[in-house]
Amino acid sequence: MTGAAATERGGRERILAAAVERIARDGIDEVRIARIAMDAGVSPSLVHYHFDTRDALLEEALEYSYELAGDIRLGPEGDVDEFGSVRRLAAMIDQFLPYPGMLERDWILYVELWLRAIRHPEMRPTAARLYTRMHEWFAEAIRTGIARGEFPAQADSDAVANRILALADGFGVRALFGELEVSQARQEIWNAVKAELDLPAQPPPPLDPAKPQP
Amino acid sequence: MSPRPRLDHVRRPELLTAAAAVIRQRGLENARVVDVADEAGTSAPSVLHYFASKAELLKEALTSAEERFYEELEIELAGMEGPRERMLKIVQYGAGEGDYDAVLWMELWARALRDPELAATRAELDGRWRRSIADVVRYGQERGEFGPADPDEFAVLLASLLDGLAVQIALRDMEVTPDRVRELAVKLAERELGCELVEGTRC
Numbered sequence: 001m002t003g004a005a006a007t008e009r010g011g012r013e014r015i016l017a018a019a020v021e022r023i024a025r026d027g028i029d030e031v032r033i034a035r036i037a038m039d040a041g042v043s044p045s046l047v048h049y050h051f052d053t054r055d056a057l058l059e060e061a062l063e064y065s066y067e068l069a070g071d072i073r074l075g076p077e078g079d080v081d082e083f084g085s086v087r088r089l090a091a092m093i094d095q096f097l098p099y100p101g102m103l104e105r106d107w108i109l110y111v112e113l114w115l116r117a118i119r120h121p122e123m124r125p126t127a128a129r130l131y132t133r134m135h136e137w138f139a140e141a142i143r144t145g146i147a148r149g150e151f152p153a154q155a156d157s158d159a160v161a162n163r164i165l166a167l168a169d170g171f172g173v174r175a176l177f178g179e180l181e182v183s184q185a186r187q188e189i190w191n192a193v194k195a196e197l198d199l200p201a202q203p204p205p206p207l208d209p210a211k212p213q214p
Numbered sequence: 215m216s217p218r219p220r221l222d223h224v225r226r227p228e229l230l231t232a233a234a235a236v237i238r239q240r241g242l243e244n245a246r247v248v249d250v251a252d253e254a255g256t257s258a259p260s261v262l263h264y265f266a267s268k269a270e271l272l273k274e275a276l277t278s279a280e281e282r283f284y285e286e287l288e289i290e291l292a293g294m295e296g297p298r299e300r301m302l303k304i305v306q307y308g309a310g311e312g313d314y315d316a317v318l319w320m321e322l323w324a325r326a327l328r329d330p331e332l333a334a335t336r337a338e339l340d341g342r343w344r345r346s347i348a349d350v351v352r353y354g355q356e357r358g359e360f361g362p363a364d365p366d367e368f369a370v371l372l373a374s375l376l377d378g379l380a381v382q383i384a385l386r387d388m389e390v391t392p393d394r395v396r397e398l399a400v401k402l403a404e405r406e407l408g409c410e411l412v413e414g415t416r417c
Contacts, residue, residue, distance in 0.1 A: 027328050029243050108327060115324045117385050118317050119241035127385040135389070162379075162390065162398055169381050170374025173323060177333065179340070180370070188371060192402065 012050045014040045019061035020068065024109040028058060028116060062116050062123065065109055066130050083207070085145030090203040092141060093189055096134075096168035098176045107176055135161050142197070151197045160193050167192055226264050229254050233275035234318060242321045245272060273332065276322045280339045283307070287346060297354030298411045301403055304347055308376030309383075309395040316384035344369040354407065361408030368406050375402055 018040035022031050033054055037044045051057035080088050098107035117127035138161035145151035171185035190203040232254035236245045247268050251258045265271035287307050294300050310316065326336040347369035354360035376399055382390040400411050 027324070111320075111324050111327060114320055114381055114385065118320055119243065124385055131382060131385060132389075158389075159398065159401075162394070163375065163402070166375050166378030166382065166398070167371075169378035170376070171370075171378075173377070174340075174370070174374065176327065177337065179337070188374070192371065192375075195405065 011040075011042055011046055015042060015047055015050060015057070016061050016064045019057055020065045020109065023058070023061060023065070023112055024105050028062075028112050031058065033057070059120075059123070062113060063126055066113060066126050068106075070130050070133050080141075080144060080148070085141065085148055085150040086199060087204045087207070089141060089145070089197075089199075090186075090190070090205075091207040092138065093164065093168065093186060093203070094206050096165075096172060097182050097185055098172050099182055104176065107172060111173065111176075131165070134165055138164050145197070155196050160196055163192060164189060227278075229256075229261055229264055229271070230275045230278045233271055234279040237272065237275060237321060238317050241317075242272060242276075242325070247271070276318055276325075276332075277335050277339070279318045280322065284339070284342050284346065291346065291350065297350060297357055297359050298409065300350045300353065301407070302400070302411055304350060304372070305376070305396055305399045305403065308372075308380065308399065309392045310380060316380045319380070320384065340373070344373050347372055351407065354409070359409060361406075363406045363408070368403075371406065372399065372403060375399055 015036060019031070019036050022036050022039060026032075026035075031054075033047055034044055036057070037047045040047075047057065051060065083091070095103075098104045113127065113130075117123040135158075139157040142151060142155060142157040142160055146153055146155060146157070167189045168185075171180070171188055174180055175182050175185045186203060190199065193199065194201070229250060233245070233250045236249045236253050240249060245268075247258045247261050250271065251261045254261070261271065265274070287304070290303055290307075291300050294303060322332065322336055322339075326332040344366070348365035351360060351363065351365035351368050355362070355365070376395070379390060379395040379398065383392060383395060404411050
């Protein structure tokens, strides 16, 4: 690869990353191309060189952020052999809650993703793929827990995964509005699955000590 | 001098309904005053006679669509005798039935993240949704049909579940259908309320 090609690739990636940040900060309707160029440290003409229209840039930025959202939300959940299924499940739920800082910003972006997919039917397969990935992530962890004898054999992994995802969205968005604490949301989700998975009354502490303790 | 726009029979409520329909079809970002006028069978100047700006019109349209949803729900609930029947109606409404879909709700919630005025409206409407649920729980407990769950805690739990599932229905996640939502929500409610909700079964 020549130096010029490397720079070009870097430019495109930087523009997309800057666009994602701007969407999270300003909302998709308010984003300005000039601002994205400034954030990315490139000229507006380079933005136009890579992306024909504002819409093309925003669509691609959102696709890119779906991937990012998937990567951020789906791990690292901790090694099941080291932590066991119960602790790992709590860590996975934590990935889905709007803790202040990084995850909060991701959450705001995530709400923009919902909106974009609602407004643009052609984006729905991308959104549905993300949900399928997230669903499988939880369902697989529950099946692993059953196989390891840590969750009851009769637990319905798909129903539990559905419930966790829906509650994480419903409680997460309310926590984002400051209606309840993230730790409360965490406990509520835990309560809603603990009977079926035979979990202890309190979820174990977060794996990441930077996160506030419940 | 341009003629004063002729004001026909179309009034604010009709315009709000038309604006909601346009937002549903075109999305908030692409909704134009002329679309709302076409939908309502009137002219753009007539629309702007009632609303100072497009922003005001769209904001009010989002709010009034939600309000109508709650009004309809409250009327339906009041017409039902049994608490279990009422709880099933709540679940049915939350699963996307009734004259409503998640599009307007999501536009409102997403915009409320950045607009303090809409954030207050959103909080008020969400409070109303949760009160409707909590009232049914209290009603069922008074009549000895529901177990001793905390009505307000249950309300936020069920509302969160239904909202989260509504997102998945709206994104056309094939695994999550309105039937599946009902099943998941009924199961959660039955467990929390210690009572079977589905017709023909006992408490």
